[in-house]
Amino acid sequence: MAWYEPYRITPPWWQSQGKIVASTRARFTRNIEGHRFPQGMDDKERESILNEITLSIKDMVSEFKNTVIDTNIKRDFFVERHVLSKDSQKNIALFTDHTEEESYLINDRDHLRFQITMPDNALFDVFSLARERLRTLEKEFNFSYSDAFGYLTSSLTNTGTGFRLSALMFIPGIFLARETEKILALLVKAPIVLRGLFGGHSEIKGNYLQISTKFTLSMGIEDDLRMLDEVVKALSETEEKSRNILLSEAHLELEDRISRSLAILESARIMSYDESLEHLSILKFASQLGFEGIPDEKTINRLIFWSSPSHIASLEDFELKDEEIDIKRADFIRKHLFRDYED
């Protein structure tokens, strides 16, 4: 079986419908005491860490699936699945439960990084489940810790709690109503990091904005939860307002924009990823606003997820040349836009 067969599904956490908060995620980074961090470890040490952590995960997570990320193709694929970052190392072991709500990375930059992701605004739930998992792991491992710095991690941006909480916001209203500047000015003052769809330095695309907690030395994990919850609420309110303004003051322009996006998706023969994201996210917006003649949001979500380059390539067993990917993407979207399909 090809390594990507178990990943033919659209993860349920991506299937948020009618919501401004598309998904929420909690993440912990930990290292096991008495070892160097993965980049400086030899094969033997890597293997012993891998075996040790694997055993605990198998006990904890039912129905897991796993793979080793050892090629660039696999790395890109899992970056697109939001379980890896672009600057990940080679030979990382990835464990997830079958829905990919829980994912565990072993021997990336740190011995263990795990995350819980859920659809909609589930900050409290991802927080609680992540904490629960950490509690279980703490019974089995002594994690590297110092009184001065807290939990020791390879990246100085994680030192302390090693904890990050984030929300992926779907805010086309703010972008279309040109409220972006106001929002960014407001958010810059909060202790948060703003990112694009795939984290890191990725560009803001498809009207998605990722906001995540920033300070791991001075902000406690419960403070993170309270703070992010407030920011998410404020941003959601602004998005609602922007949507109302668009609907009441720019209805025709909005309708025009939506119809054009639909027409392009229905007729294009060659389509870049950025273009597909732009138009599919407009359709997602239209569907949320209740416009007629639009594919259902579940279908649009799937198309957004599967239009990313590696996912399109995986449909043809990674045998496509770069220029063929844009053709396959256009075909794939045209074919499925108005036809329900199962993964």
Added chain:
Amino acid sequence: MHKELCEICGKRPAEVEFVEIVDGKKVVMHLCKICANRKANGLPLLLTEEIEEDSALICPNCGTSLSQIKQTLQVGCPVCYDTFRGVIKDLLKKLQGSASFTAQIDLKTSEEKDLVVMKYRLKKELDKAVKNEDFERAAKLRDEIENIDKRLKWLGTNPTE
């Protein structure tokens, strides 16, 4: 992909497309990995001379040099934190606005903590009930929250709201 030099240091090859929103406008810069990483974290630029000087200082446990740490903002092992304590404190101060660990991360569950968590959950449900004008449920939730507050008070925690 890019053959030109980094737009910040002008010395190392540009490898990263760095996108920023400045005054509401998108600005794209082509940077080397070192400058991109430092810029993303709001740190000043690293001079080439500085990098050479620091490569001589090495962690005895993992062999990571100080210049590597300054460039990547990554350390090689827990011992690095002790070996380069001063520099790491400086970097943390710039990155995180704080150089020492003051965050609360007590994972041990206690009655207080469980109650606080439960209260948080109930408050959310209360919001929902009020929004849906389900006043019967809202009243019940308020009672439950009040009971939690009483218990918290008894346990010595002062409910803040």
